[in-house]
Amino acid sequence: MASLFKVDTKDWDREILLDIFYDRDRQAILNTVIEHDLDKDILCWNLEHTGHYSVKSVCRLIQQQKGVWNEGNNIDFWKSIWNIKAPPQVMNLIWRVSTFCLPTLVQLQTKHVRVNNMCPVCNEAAETIIHILVQCKVAKACWQVFKDGTNIEGALEFTDWLAGILEGQSKNNKAKILTMCWSIWRSRNDLVWHNKRWTVLRIVAKVWEYLS
Numbered sequence: 001m002a003s004l005f006k007v008d009t010k011d012w013d014r015e016i017l018l019d020i021f022y023d024r025d026r027q028a029i030l031n032t033v034i035e036h037d038l039d040k041d042i043l044c045w046n047l048e049h050t051g052h053y054s055v056k057s058v059c060r061l062i063q064q065q066k067g068v069w070n071e072g073n074n075i076d077f078w079k080s081i082w083n084i085k086a087p088p089q090v091m092n093l094i095w096r097v098s099t100f101c102l103p104t105l106v107q108l109q110t111k112h113v114r115v116n117n118m119c120p121v122c123n124e125a126a127e128t129i130i131h132i133l134v135q136c137k138v139a140k141a142c143w144q145v146f147k148d149g150t151n152i153e154g155a156l157e158f159t160d161w162l163a164g165i166l167e168g169q170s171k172n173n174k175a176k177i178l179t180m181c182w183s184i185w186r187s188r189n190d191l192v193w194h195n196k197r198w199t200v201l202r203i204v205a206k207v208w209e210y211l212s
């Protein structure tokens, strides 16, 4: 941007602007107020008032674009999710789940990828998000560590189940619950990509290890 200023000033060089830009863009540039106190250009993320990138702001944007952000309790629910202090990889997984971007086999089929959609872990049901993270027998065994809060039966969608299990949990447990989702998904990927099958104990241990 500094190259559009007159030499050693912070005033737009109209001649350069005249050479480079169409009238409409030139007017927009000329109408841009320059902060004369700033020493140098910096990159800012305009979806956060701090200027720093956050997964939360991207999720908010996507959900606004998909039109689901304003659906009743969704606002409060997702706000509460993004306030949970869990590692970035964990939040990234939850983000992919919330925006229907987690590449389960059923999800891949909706993108017209020709795959067998049976769960690679149990081979007993189609691999939806709620199946692999909650209903699959390995996932169910993992969730036993939160047996007071597991509301496994009844929920049809992962987000409904997540809302149920998080309710009334402490901050620490909420982080553990999200991290458990991440650990289950990681174990699934290790099986799919490296043919390595994790024990339930290992999946659960990874949660504590990752949060310690």
Ligand SMILES: [Zn+2]
Binding pocket: 119, 120, 121, 122, 123, 124, 125, 131, 132, 135, 136, 137
């Ligand atoms: Zn399964």
